[in-house]
Amino acid sequence: MHHPSHSKTLRRTACLSAALFAAAIPLAHADAANYPSKPVRVIVGFSAGGPTDVVARAFADFAARSLGKPFVIDNKPGANTILAAEAVASAPADGYTLLVGATNHTMIPALYSARVKFDSVRSFVPLCTVAVSPTVLVVGPSMKTPTLAAFLQQVKAEPGKRTYATPGTGSSGHFASEQFTRLTGTRMNHIPYKGAAQVVTDLMGGQVDSSFATLGSVLPQIQAGKLTALAVASPQRSSLLPQVPTFEEAGVKGYRADIWYGLLAPAGTPPEVVATLQKTAQAFAQAPSTQEKLKGLGMESQSVCGSAFGDQLQREVQSYTQLARELDIKAE
Structure with a gap:
């Protein structure tokens, strides 16, 4: 026999769960609104x-x-x-x-x-x-090229002979360098390292010719005159190197490599x-x-x-x- 109080209990339970569910929605919102409530x-x-x-x-x-x-x-x-x-x-x-x-x-x-x-x-x-952090093309003492135009001239005169160092295969420096050589129709020899610090040391020592480096990793050496910055791969010049032209200004159109x-x-x-x-x-x-x-x-x-x-x-x-x-x- 169907008990009337049973269906009343069912109805009450259904109403209660619906009410709880409805209450939980604003609760989730309240939680998001009180963000952050823990570390x-x-x-x-x-x-x-x-x-x-x-x-x-x-x-x-x-x-x-x-x-x-x-x-x-x-x-x-x-x-x-x-x-x-x-x-x-x-x-x-x-x-x-x-x-x-x-x-x-x-x-x-x-x-x-x-x-x-x-x-x-x-x-x-x-x-x-x-x-x-803008990417900047820097050369060490082995490249006597004060401008990007002079650098390109030398690289084109010796296809595949000049080197560029990166912090590793598949690093942002590697992609930036490959984008540059494709855009300029040049060929250079890739020397991958296991990090940026060693690149900077060998660049200053003349073991490698150039590097497309994040500005932060080479700024002190540029300021000290140990590395020469040829161009910055950003839409505008960097306020940290106002004297260095962008690639666009130096004649390489459409080249960007911001980090x-x-x-x-x-x-x-x-x-x-x-x-x-x-x-x-x-x-x-x-x-x-x-x-x-x-x-x-x-x-x-x-x-x-x-x-x-x-x-x-x-x-x-x-x-x-x-x-x-x-x-x-x-x-x-």
Whole structure:
């Protein structure tokens, strides 16, 4: 026999779960609105002390002061930043795990597509770039070329004989150099190293001729007159090297190789959390103390956010993938 009180209980339970469900929705929103309510983990794919780490730590200090909760740096170097990106891509999308990435984030698909369990663009929400380091073509004492025109003349006169050093095969310096030789129709000999420090030493010692280096890694040597900067691969001259022309000004049209540093969150992070983080990242980039700190690293502050940053990531992935395929660049 069907008991009337039974159906009443069922109805009451259904109403209760519906009410609880309805209450939970604003609760999730309230949680996002109270963000952050606990420490935030900021993952960096490089060891402590490198440029990406220094930018990440400066941001973490600023964000902790602005938002009132600790932003804790977690260095996860290895596999060309894949380990760090993987950790963030697979983290809960709640804004409590962030990635501070750099340009090589968009090189991952070009070099490791078969090995990677995430998508450099779709697995993340692009928050904002916070800094940019221009790439600069520097020559050591073995190249007596004071200008880019003189450098090109000498390289063209001796195809395949002149050398360019990079911090490794598949590094941003490698891609920047290959883009340049293709654009200028030149041939040079690639000497890959295991990092930027050794490149600078051998460049000053005359063992290698040239390098497409991030400005921060060679600024002290340029200022000391030990290396000569021929051109900057940015749309405008760098305020740190106002006397050095851009490639565009020096006659190589359409050549750009900026290194960006920026923040990404796991795909699906709530819009309110994304908005809070973007506002914080923009304020960080605009702060005079940030600009002062970046200057010392050979960087300038930059704030490209949201879909504009997303479009940039997409463009870079396509161009690096195409370049790697055409030149048969594979990661070591």
